[in-house]
Each structure stands twice: as C-alpha cells, then as structure tokens.
Amino acid sequence: MSVAGLYNYWIVILLMMTGFYVVISSGNLVKKIIGLNLFQASVFILYISMGKVADGGAPILREGITHYSNPLPHVLILTAIVVGVATTALGLALVVRIREAYGSVEEDDIHRQDESL
Amino acid sequence: MIGTQLPALQVVVPLLAAPLCLALHRPFATWALTLTASALSMLVSILLLGQVLAQGVIDYAFGGWAAPFGIAYRVDLANAYVLLIVTTISTVVTIFARRSVASEVEAHNQGLFYTAWLLCLTGLLGITITGDAFNLFVFLEISSLSSYVLIAMGTERKALTAAYQYLIMGTIGATFILIGIGLLYMLTGTLNMLDMAHRLITVADSRTARTGFAFLTVGLGLKIALFPLHLWLPNAYAHAPSAVSAFLAATATKVAVYVLLRFVFSVFGVDFALGTMPLALGLAVLGTIAVLSASTVAIFQHNLKRMLAYSSVAQVGYLALGVSLATPAGLTATLLHLFNHALMKGTLFLALGCIAWRLGSVRLGDLKGLGYRMPWTMGVFVLGGLSLIGLPLTAGFISKWYLVLAALERGWWPVILVIIAGSLLAVIYIWRVIETAYLSKTNKTAGAGEAPLSMLLPAWLLAIANLYFGMHTGLSAGIATQAAAALFGIQP
Numbered sequence: 001m002s003v004a005g006l007y008n009y010w011i012v013i014l015l016m017m018t019g020f021y022v023v024i025s026s027g028n029l030v031k032k033i034i035g036l037n038l039f040q041a042s043v044f045i046l047y048i049s050m051g052k053v054a055d056g057g058a059p060i061l062r063e064g065i066t067h068y069s070n071p072l073p074h075v076l077i078l079t080a081i082v083v084g085v086a087t088t089a090l091g092l093a094l095v096v097r098i099r100e101a102y103g104s105v106e107e108d109d110i111h112r113q114d115e116s117l
Numbered sequence: 118m119i120g121t122q123l124p125a126l127q128v129v130v131p132l133l134a135a136p137l138c139l140a141l142h143r144p145f146a147t148w149a150l151t152l153t154a155s156a157l158s159m160l161v162s163i164l165l166l167g168q169v170l171a172q173g174v175i176d177y178a179f180g181g182w183a184a185p186f187g188i189a190y191r192v193d194l195a196n197a198y199v200l201l202i203v204t205t206i207s208t209v210v211t212i213f214a215r216r217s218v219a220s221e222v223e224a225h226n227q228g229l230f231y232t233a234w235l236l237c238l239t240g241l242l243g244i245t246i247t248g249d250a251f252n253l254f255v256f257l258e259i260s261s262l263s264s265y266v267l268i269a270m271g272t273e274r275k276a277l278t279a280a281y282q283y284l285i286m287g288t289i290g291a292t293f294i295l296i297g298i299g300l301l302y303m304l305t306g307t308l309n310m311l312d313m314a315h316r317l318i319t320v321a322d323s324r325t326a327r328t329g330f331a332f333l334t335v336g337l338g339l340k341i342a343l344f345p346l347h348l349w350l351p352n353a354y355a356h357a358p359s360a361v362s363a364f365l366a367a368t369a370t371k372v373a374v375y376v377l378l379r380f381v382f383s384v385f386g387v388d389f390a391l392g393t394m395p396l397a398l399g400l401a402v403l404g405t406i407a408v409l410s411a412s413t414v415a416i417f418q419h420n421l422k423r424m425l426a427y428s429s430v431a432q433v434g435y436l437a438l439g440v441s442l443a444t445p446a447g448l449t450a451t452l453l454h455l456f457n458h459a460l461m462k463g464t465l466f467l468a469l470g471c472i473a474w475r476l477g478s479v480r481l482g483d484l485k486g487l488g489y490r491m492p493w494t495m496g497v498f499v500l501g502g503l504s505l506i507g508l509p510l511t512a513g514f515i516s517k518w519y520l521v522l523a524a525l526e527r528g529w530w531p532v533i534l535v536i537i538a539g540s541l542l543a544v545i546y547i548w549r550v551i552e553t554a555y556l557s558k559t560n561k562t563a564g565a566g567e568a569p570l571s572m573l574l575p576a577w578l579l580a581i582a583n584l585y586f587g588m589h590t591g592l593s594a595g596i597a598t599q600a601a602a603a604l605f606g607i608q609p
Contacts, residue, residue, distance in 0.1 A: 023285060036288055043295055050303045073302070076251050080295060083258045087288050090262055094269060094281045101274035110278060 008049045015042035027107040029098065033091045040084045047073040047080070123168065124177035124190040127161045127200065128243045130154050135235040142228035144219065151231040152211045155238065159204035166197040166596075176248075184248070185309035191248030194600040198452065199245045199375045202459050206367040207238050210463065213575040214360035216568075217470050221358045222270050230270055234364070236263035241372045250298045250308045250384075253376065257294065257340070260372075261287045264365055268357040279352035286349040290339030297333030300325050301384075314384045321389050330394055333380055340373035343400075343437055344407035347430045354426035359470030362422055366429050367463040371455045374436050378451070381440070382604040391443040400441035405535050407434030412542035416549070421472075421479040424546055425465055428505065431539060432458045438532055439520055446523035448601035449594070454516035456593045457504070460583050461513055464501030467576035468494055471568035481553055488555035490566070493573055495554050500580040502547035504587065507540050511587040515594060 003010075015038055022035025051073035059071035095105055102110050119126075134154035138147045168175060169192055177190040192200075211234070222230050240260025247253050265287070269280035302308055304325045305316040320326060335346075342350040350370075354362045381390040391397040411430035418424035432454070439451030469479050471494040476483050488495045504511035517536055524532040567573065586593050 020289075023289065029281065032285060036285060039289070040292055043292055043299065046296065047299050050299065073299075079251075079255060083255065083262075086262055087258070087284070090265060091281070091284050091288075094265070094277055094284065097269070098274075098277045098281060101277055114275060114278075 008045060012042045012046045012049070015039075015045070029095045029105045029107065030092070033088060033095065036091070037084065037088055040080070040087075044077045044081060044084075047077045120164070120168070121177075123161055123165050124175060124192055124246055125179065127158060127165065127246055128239055130157050130161065131235045131239040131242065135232050135239065138228060138232040138235060144224055144227040145215075147228045147231040148211070148215050148218075151214075151235055152208070154235060155204065155208040155211050158238065158242065159201075159208045162197070162200040162204045165192055166201055168192075169194055169197045170596075185307050185312040188252050189248040189309055189311075190246050191311065192246060194596060194603050195378065195452065196245045196375065198596050198600055199372065199455065200242060202371060202456055203238070203241050203245065203368045206459055206463050207234075207364060209575045209578055210360055210364045210367075210467070213363070213467055213470060213572050216572050217360045217474055218358060220474055221272050221360075226270060230267070230358075233263040233266040233270075234361075236260075237267060237364075241368055244372050245375060248310050250301065250310055250313065252308075254291065254295055254298060257376075258291055260369070261291060261340075264361075264369060267361045267365070268353050270361070271356040271358055273356055275352070276356035279349075279356045283349040283353045286339055286346075290336045290346075293332045293336030293339070295336075297329045297331075297336060300329030300332065304329065310379070310384050314386065317385065317389075321385070322393070326385075326389075327394065330380075330385060330390065334377065334396060337373055337377045337380070341370055341377060341436075342430055342433055344403050344411065344430060344434065347407070347411070347433070350430060351423050351426040354429065355420055355423035359422075359466065359473050362426075363463055363466035363470060366425070366466055367459040370429065370433060371459055374433070374451070374455060378440065378448070378604065382448075387443060387605065391441075397441045397443050400437040401532070404434040404437030404441060405532075407431055407437065408535050408539040409434075409542070412539050412546070415546045416542065418546075419481050421469055421481060421484075421550065422466070424550075425462065425469065428543065428546065429458075429462060431543075432462070435516070435520060435536070435539070438535070439523065442523050442527050442529065442532075444523060444527060445598075445601045445605045446519070446526050448604060449598045450516060450520040450523045452597035452600055453519050453594055456597065457512040457516040457583075457586065460579055460586065461501050461504040461511075464497060464576065464579040464583055465505065467572070467579060468498035468501060471497070471572050471576060474568050474572060475566070481549065484550065484553045485557045486554070488551075491568065494568055494576070497573075497576045497580045498554075499551060500583055502551065504583040506543045506547055509587075510584065512583045512593070514587055515590055519594065 019035045019039030019042060023032050026032050026035060051070040053067060053069045056067040056069040057065040059068040099105050102113055104110055131154050134150055138150055141147050141150060175192040178184055179188040218227060218230060237260050240256045243256030244253055265280045265284045268283060269277055301313060304320055305313050307313050307316060339346045354366055408431050411427045415424045415427035418427060435454055436451050439447045473479050504513040507513040507517040521533050521536055
C-alpha cells in the first residue's frame with residue numbers, strides 16, 4: 001500500500017507522539033492529563049482503523065450488503081474509551097485535590113513546596 | 118455443581134462485594150464484608166489449586182460462549198499459584214487493616230477505601246485468571262485505577278502527587294499494553310491467548326509481531342517497576358496508607374510479572390521471546406542494575422517505607438534475572454521468589470504499619486530504642502529483614518538458593534556475584550534499622566507500647582510463614598517447579 005493509503009496510521013503516529021510529548025514536557029498537571037488523553041485517542045483510532053474491511057459496510061444486517069467491517073475492534077474500543085474517561089476523571093479529581101493542598105497545579109511549584117519542608 | 122463455577126466465583130465474589138461496600142458505608146460493616154469476601158476468594162483459590170493439581174488445566178467459558186469467541190478463563194498451575202498468593206495476602210492484610218486504616222483514613226472515607234480495596238483485588242485476580250488478552254487489559258485498568266485511589270488516601274499531601282505520578286506512568290504503561298494487544302490482534306485476528314499462541318507460530322517473524330512484543334514488554338516493564346521504569350514506585354509505596362503499601366508491595370508487581378511470564382512463555386513462546394528478541398539480555402542487564410542501584414539507594418533512605426520500596430525495586434531485579442536465564446530452573450527461581458517476596462515484603466510493611474500506628478512516623482530517627490518499647494513489632498521486622506537478606510532457614514534464602522543454582526547451571530558467574538552483592542547491601546539497610554532500634558539510647562520512654570493484637574497477629578502470621586517456608590519448601594518450591602515445567606511445555 002502507498003504512503004498516502006495509510007494516512008490514518010500516519011495520523012495515529014502523529015497524535016501518539018504529540019500526546020506523549022505533552023505528557024513528558026508540560027509542567028502543568030491539567031495539560032499532562034490532556035496529553036494523556038490525546039495519547040489514548042490515537043490508540044482508539046489505531047483499533048478502529050484495523051477493523052475496516054475494504055469495501056465493507058457498517059456491521060448492520062441490511063439488504064444488498066455482503067461485506068461488513070469487523071465490529072470487534074469497535075466494541076473493544078468502546079470499553080477502552082470508558083476506561084479512558086474513568087482515568088481522566090480520576091486524574092482531574094487528583095489535580096483538584098492537589099490544588100487544594102498545594103495551591104498550585106504547576107509541577108515545579110509543587111516540587112519546591114515539598115523540598116522546602 | 119459449584120465446583121465447576123470456581124473460576125468465575127474467583128472474580129465475581131470481590132466484584133459484587135465492592136458495590137455492597139459502597140452501599141453499607143459504615144467503617145466496621147465494610148471492613149467485615151471486605152474480610153469475608155477476601156477470605157471467600159482465598160477459599161476459592163485454594164479449591165482451584167487443588168482442582169488443578171488433581172485434574173490439570175481448567176478451562177472455563179464465560180456465559181457458555183466457547184473459546185476463542187467468548188471470554189475464556191484458563192487456570193493452570195502458574196496462575197492458580199499466583200491467585201493463592203494474592204488472595205492470602207489480601208486476607209491477612211485486611212485483618213490488619215481495621216485498626217491501621219481507622220487511624221490513617223478519615224471515618225467517612227473508610228467505606229470508599231474498602232470499596233477500592235475490593236476492586237483492586239478483583240482486578241488483580243482477573244488479570245491472573247483470564248485467558249483473554251483484552252479482558253486482561255480491562256482488569257489491569259480496574260486494579261490500576263483503584264490502586265491510584267488507595268494511594269491517594271495516604272495521610273500526607275505528598276500521597277496525592279505520588280498517586281498522580283503513578284496515574285500518569287501507569288496509564289502510559291497500560292496504553293502501551295493496549296497497543297501491543299492491538300497489534301497482535303491485527304496479526305492473528307484473535308484475542309484468546311491460547312489461540313493467539315497457535316496462530317503466532319506462522320507469523321511470528323514479522324515486524325508487527327516484533328513491534329507488538331516490544332510495546333507489551335515496555336508497558337509491562339512500567340507495571341512491574343523494572344529499572345529504569347520504577348520511578349513511580351518509591352513515592353507511591355512511601356506515601357500510601359500502611360495497609361495499602363503492604364498489599365500492593367506484596368501483590369501488584371507480582372501479578373504484573375506473572376503477565377510478562379504468561380506472554381513470554383505461553384503466547385510468544387520462549388524461542389521467540391528470549392531467543393529471537395533480545396529480551397533475555399535486556400532483563401539480565403536491567404535486573405543487575407536494579408539489584409545493585411536500588412539496594413544502594415535504599416541504604417540512604419530515612420523514611421523506612423521508602424527504603425522498603427527501593428528494596429522492592431531491587432527484588433524485581435532478582436525476578437528479572439531469573440527469567441533472563443531462560444531455563445526451567447531460572448523460571449522456578451522467579452516463581453518461587455514471587456511467593457517468598459510477597460511473604461517478606463508483606464511482613465516488613467505490616468511491621469512498619471504497627472510502628473506507624475503507634476508513633477505516627479516511620480522515620481529512622483524516631484525508632485531509637487524501639488526494640489525495647491515494641492519488642493513484638495520489632496521482632497516481626499527482624500524476622501522479615503532476615504528473610505529479605507536471605508539468611509538460611511528463612512524463605513528468602515530458598516529463593517536465592519534456587520536462583521544461584523539456576524545461574525550455576527547456565528554458568529553465569531556474574532549473576533551469582535550480583536546476588537551476593539545485593540544480599541550484602543540488604544544486610545546494610547536492614548542492619549541500620551536494627552541498630553537504631555536495639556543499640557541506640559532512647560530519649561523518650563513514655564507514651565509508647567505495643568500495637569494492638571489485631572495488627573500484631575497478622576504480622577506474626579506472615580513472619581512465621583517466612584520461617585515455615587524457609588524450612589518446608591514442599592508447597593512453594595514444589596508447585597513453582599511444576600508450574601515452571603508446564604510453562605516451558607515440559608510434560609511431567
């Protein structure tokens with residue numbers, strides 16, 4: 001397959017690296033969570049892409065359609081999305097608690113406060 | 118009748134008890150329910166181990182949907198053994214948890230604490246028992262999410278940042294595992310591990326298989342806390358409530374190691390994982406660095422929970438070394454150390470829990486003369502410490518003995534030196550504590566007595582288990598040897 005034909009995989013890689021970079025480089029705890037989300041979203045696209053069958057229709061029984069896309073990856077990713085939502089919610093809840101305890105959501109600031117004790 | 122449903126009950130009992138806990142909400146009631154559910158799970162795992170020993174591998178099709186289409190649970194000797202470790206530790210630590218948690222977690226949060234505890238137990242058991250790769254990911258996230266909550270309930274505010282750090286690294290690890298499983302599914306079209314193993318034989322030599330393998334091992338490396346992916350562990354264990362440190366240190370990384378073994382031996386096969394891919398070399402190098410560096414760092418810690426956490430990173434190194442030998446003997450040593458390390462770290466963290474309950478601190482400086490003020494608690498610590506060092510007649514000696522024998526068999530002399538060096542470093546960090554507790558002058562005598570019996574009893578139970586399994590190796594080493602042979606595909 002040509003490079004252009006695999007464009008959704010290029011998007012996956014781009015999103016994955018962007019998300020990963022944000023997690024590592026950002027010092028802001030909320031931004032880190034957003035980066036993590038982006039990183040997970042790229043994996044969702046990876047799964048959904050692999051479920052596509054060439055010329056396949058949506059996996060619903062209908063007249064005149066004989067080829068269906070594979071619905072299993074879609075189902076798996078529904079579960080993974082739920083897990084992702086739970087992780088994000090928990091992460092943000094922790095950030096709220098951290099802000100209450102430290103008065104900041106910046107990593108450097110929090111680190112400095114712990115050091116000074 | 119009920120005997121055939123045991124694999125499902127193993128996971129369903131704690132899973133159903135968790136929302137009940139949430140509904141009950143009263144501290145004592147939720148604790149009692151947690152203890153009951155945990156003890157029932159332990160009973161189930163004992164029965165399962167008995168069944169596996171008597172009849173061989175148990176296959177369980179969830180909801181009657183046959184594998185590879187339905188979700189299959191598959192219990193063989195290796196995971197029956199890990200299930201027993203997890204449920205036993207959970208039960209013993211739950212007995213301990215009542216007083217410990219009462220002093221460390223606010224009353225209105227205790228119901229939630231036990232709910233998260235049961236969910237974490239569910240996740241760990243599910244990971245271990247399932248034969249389905251995606252199911253494994255879901256259970257992994259259940260146990261991880263609940264352990265972030267448990268860690269965040271620590272008394273200090275640092276617990277929050279530790280939990281956050283663990284959440285970020287843990288999620289990256291889990292997502293890597295998800296990518297790995299996705300690539301394997303892409304290649305084989307199945308999620309059932311057994312089926313996957315059959316289909317991988319023909320396509321193993323492809324870039325997708327190698328990439329999938331790489332993502333899986335790196336993701337699992339994060340969960341195992343294999344050096345240099347261990348950065349989340351010291352903070353998480355140091356700031357979590359005492360009972361949580363004991364539970365997670367004794368079970369969470371063990372289960373992750375089990376998953377690595379399952380993928381290496383049952384899915385990819387030894388030849389591919391340790392031969393074609395450079396995993397054996399990687400594990401040997403990283404294991405060596407983990408043993409030496411983490412043990413050295415442990416010597417300089419003032420917070421004893423943090424010291425034990427670094428020691429855990431070092432113990433993971435021994436586990437990795439055992440796998441890297443790529444022989445049945447090496448694998449036996451790893452499986453045996455899974456069991457023995459759960460015992461010794463459980464013992465030590467429970468002893469620290471008793472100290473934290475009485476003193477409100479686990480800093481080395483506060484332990485002066487404690488050997489005379491809390492003789493029973495320090496007795497537990499000394500026994501656990503000796504086992505950690507690997508003194509003969511303790512469980513720790515047995516696992517190191519097996520590891521040394523396995524290394525000799527391969528002629529890997531440097532590994533033996535690493536094991537000896539690691540043990541000597543352990544002598545130093547355990548001795549610091551013993552010296553402070555027994556040999557330094559105490560400056561305050563009032564206001565300190567023993568920890569309550571409900572905390573001392575489980576701690577002593579584990580300490581005595583350390584001695585028992587140091588002398589009677591029939592159960593631990595016997596099953597580990599058989600399980601290792603089965604994973605290598607050798608028929609007895």
